[in-house]
Amino acid sequence: MIKPILIFGYGNESRGDDALGVLMLAHIENHCSLEQIDLLTDFQLQIEHALDLEGRELVLFIDASVKSDIEFEFTQLTPMRDTSYTSHAISPASVLDVYQNMKKEAPPPCFLLAIGAESFELGDGLSSKATQNFTCATKFTERLLSNLTVEFWTLQRSK
Amino acid sequence: MYAHLETAKNTDNLKRVVIDPVSRVEGHGKVTLLLDENNKVQQARLHIVEFRGFEKFIQGRPYWELPVLVQRLCGICPVSHHLAAAKAIDQLVGVDPENLPLSATKLRKLLHFGQVLQSHALHFFHLSSPDLLFGFESDIQKRSIVAVLNAFPDIGLQGVKLRKYGQEVIRMISGKRIHGTGAVAGGMNKALSKEERDYLLTDIDQIIAWASASVQLVKKVHRSNLPYYDSFGTIQSNYLGLVQPDGALELYHGGLRVKNANGDTLFDHIDYCQYNDYIHEEVRSWSYMKFPYLTSLGKEAGWYRVGPLARVNNCDYINTPIAETERVEFKAHSADAMVHSTLAFHWARLIELLHCAESIKELLNDCDIIRHDEPVKGERRFEGIGVIEATRGTLFHHYQVDENDIVTKANLIVSTTSNNMGMNESVRQVAAEYLSGQELTEPLLNNLEVAIRAYDPCLSCATHAVGKMPLQVELINSAGDIIDKLIKHDTGHIEHIQ
Numbered sequence: 153m154i155k156p157i158l159i160f161g162y163g164n165e166s167r168g169d170d171a172l173g174v175l176m177l178a179h180i181e182n183h184c185s186l187e188q189i190d191l192l193t194d195f196q197l198q199i200e201h202a203l204d205l206e207g208r209e210l211v212l213f214i215d216a217s218v219k220s221d222i223e224f225e226f227t228q229l230t231p232m233r234d235t236s237y238t239s240h241a242i243s244p245a246s247v248l249d250v251y252q253n254m255k256k257e258a259p260p261p262c263f264l265l266a267i268g269a270e271s272f273e274l275g276d277g278l279s280s281k282a283t284q285n286f287t288c289a290t291k292f293t294e295r296l297l298s299n300l301t302v303e304f305w306t307l308q309r310s311k
Numbered sequence: 312m313y314a315h316l317e318t319a320k321n322t323d324n325l326k327r328v329v330i331d332p333v334s335r336v337e338g339h340g341k342v343t344l345l346l347d348e349n350n351k352v353q354q355a356r357l358h359i360v361e362f363r364g365f366e367k368f369i370q371g372r373p374y375w376e377l378p379v380l381v382q383r384l385c386g387i388c389p390v391s392h393h394l395a396a397a398k399a400i401d402q403l404v405g406v407d408p409e410n411l412p413l414s415a416t417k418l419r420k421l422l423h424f425g426q427v428l429q430s431h432a433l434h435f436f437h438l439s440s441p442d443l444l445f446g447f448e449s450d451i452q453k454r455s456i457v458a459v460l461n462a463f464p465d466i467g468l469q470g471v472k473l474r475k476y477g478q479e480v481i482r483m484i485s486g487k488r489i490h491g492t493g494a495v496a497g498g499m500n501k502a503l504s505k506e507e508r509d510y511l512l513t514d515i516d517q518i519i520a521w522a523s524a525s526v527q528l529v530k531k532v533h534r535s536n537l538p539y540y541d542s543f544g545t546i547q548s549n550y551l552g553l554v555q556p557d558g559a560l561e562l563y564h565g566g567l568r569v570k571n572a573n574g575d576t577l578f579d580h581i582d583y584c585q586y587n588d589y590i591h592e593e594v595r596s597w598s599y600m601k602f603p604y605l606t607s608l609g610k611e612a613g614w615y616r617v618g619p620l621a622r623v624n625n626c627d628y629i630n631t632p633i634a635e636t637e638r639v640e641f642k643a644h645s646a647d648a649m650v651h652s653t654l655a656f657h658w659a660r661l662i663e664l665l666h667c668a669e670s671i672k673e674l675l676n677d678c679d680i681i682r683h684d685e686p687v688k689g690e691r692r693f694e695g696i697g698v699i700e701a702t703r704g705t706l707f708h709h710y711q712v713d714e715n716d717i718v719t720k721a722n723l724i725v726s727t728t729s730n731n732m733g734m735n736e737s738v739r740q741v742a743a744e745y746l747s748g749q750e751l752t753e754p755l756l757n758n759l760e761v762a763i764r765a766y767d768p769c770l771s772c773a774t775h776a777v778g779k780m781p782l783q784v785e786l787i788n789s790a791g792d793i794i795d796k797l798i799k800h801d802t803g804h805i806e807h808i809q
Contacts, residue, residue: 164383164386165383167383195386199433199436199471200471200474200475250471253467254468274365274368274383275367
């Protein structure tokens with residue numbers, strides 16, 4: 153049974169701060185009600201993840217951001233063709249674009265929580281900066297998940 | 312050949328062109344071209360950020376963690392590393408492949424076919440079809456899967472669903488999409504349930520039909536401009552890969568076979584545990600990535616290619632009927648001689664994709680896959696070697712452990728490393744044949760990337776993060792000044808800075 157909310161935290165737990173999205177997913181699993189929420193994880197986004205958006209009312213992507221000067225950013229996504237799909241991994245906006253082209257309809261409302269990160273070396277743990285950012289982002293995420301409506305999430309956007 | 316373009320005789324008065332990073336390959340690569348005053352290519356090299364840290368990442372860990380741990384080396388081919396590690400630790404617990412429970416061998420093969428199917432589907436439909444369907448020098452906005460979805464909606468959708476099906480095979484066997492624990496030392500930790508098997512059987516005929524159609528498509532594309540496709544990036548090389556004892560195509564377990572450019576078999580059915588006797592790796596000052604070569608032929612002549620082109624060239628037949636028909640046609644294209652066209656990698660890759668789809672159906676109808684046998688053990692050993700034919704070619708995992716089960720030494724030869732020299736040669740061929748003397752433009756530079764992408768190199772970053780570097784191309788004169796620069800922004804917009 154597909155639940156109305158999908159939270160997709162992705163990254164490689166063994167690549168330093170790249171683990172932020174996956175760690176946030178684990179935090180949500182341990183601290184939040186999952187009655188209406190499906191959790192999904194993967195190393196990186198791919199074209200077939202467009203199929204995971206089917207039947208959802210609200211979707212949250214969580215990832216590490218190479219912008220190390222931010223704690224986190226919360227933005228609403230729009231389908232966008234970008235050059236990220238020219239790699240083995242694609243961006244959340246590009247997943248939405250694949251969905252739109254495949255289904256010939258607009259994707260469900262999708263948001264991105266990007267947490268500031270600075271180190272991505274194989275075998276490293278979280279950097280101290282990313283650890284601080286993660287703490288800030290968990291509080292924000294818990295507040296976000298206390299009200300699972302597009303209207304509330306829209307008001308929480310960073311920009 | 313084009314080895315003379317590896318190192319220019321005098322670089323003092325040459326301009327340098329840098330393409331960094333190469334797009335649509337996993338991780339980052341960089342192409343540098345040194346041009347003389349007439350824009351003639353005098354030196355061409357592909358540099359790839361090395362897989363540094365792999366061995367260090369593994370050392371110091373207990374061996375039983377490895378099949379799960381090594382999946383984190385690569386977000387694109389985690390199952391290949393998982394199975395190579397599992398084969399190596401089988402040996403550590405004293406189990407050789409012939410002693411593994413039959414059900415475990417079949418489940419591992421099924422898992423592997425699922426992985427190769429989804430990876431080959433991703434490469435063709437997502438990474439290469441934009442080039443192949445729209446042309447290598449087409450508008451950059453067209454060279455994407457989204458453009459393919461728009462212009463060829465059925466093909467684009469089939470690509471997404473083929474990929475999804477392969478992921479579902481992996482999920483059913485491993486329990487989840489990533490970090491699965493399917494293979495353990497001496498066996499598998501669970502069988503497929505009847506419900507899981509029936510679920511996968513539901514769509515398999517459609518998957519075979521789409522896989523078969525994809526071979527027809529790539530043949531049509533290849534034949535649409537035969538002289539071009541047969542010559543673009545084409546180089547002559549040795550080919551290495553596993554084969555079954557009767558010479559059939561094999562992806563999971565077999566002996567090593569090497570054929571030279573003429574199709575002569577240089578060695579055959581070699582036990583891969585002896586790989587160190589046959590393969591050495593050379594370090595060159597200008598690249599982090601090593602250059603493997605066949606010891607018996609030496610550094611200059613002993614380099615070889617691996618992957619779909621090598622496997623389909625090397626095998627005597629394919630043991631699934633539709634893929635075998637396609638292999639026969641593929642070989643007939645070269646009158647049964649070795650096929651050296653670099654763009655034929657695509658054709659061979661889709662023959663393998665079809666073979667995987669047929670093999671998945673065969674295994675799903677085999678009742679052994681729903682029978683669980685407990686993992687087996689033999690006499691404890693302190694060294695294990697696991698080799699499989701990963702999506703991109705032969706993958707070697709070699710571990711040594713101490714009496715406390717801790718890994719003390721690890722050596723990995725990944726497929727992309729084996730293709731290092733092949734990719735460099737193809738880059739030089741394209742640079743010499745298509746770029747030399749021309750004004751540099753983005754479509755022309757894409758030709759270089761097309762040659763590299765044919766190998767489906769995996770640079771294994773497995774890290775992505777929001778916000779990536781754009782593609783940059785710089786023209787630098789002999790004084791080190793940037794005299795021309797192209798930037799491909801993440802919107803796809805090309806900015807030309809002079």
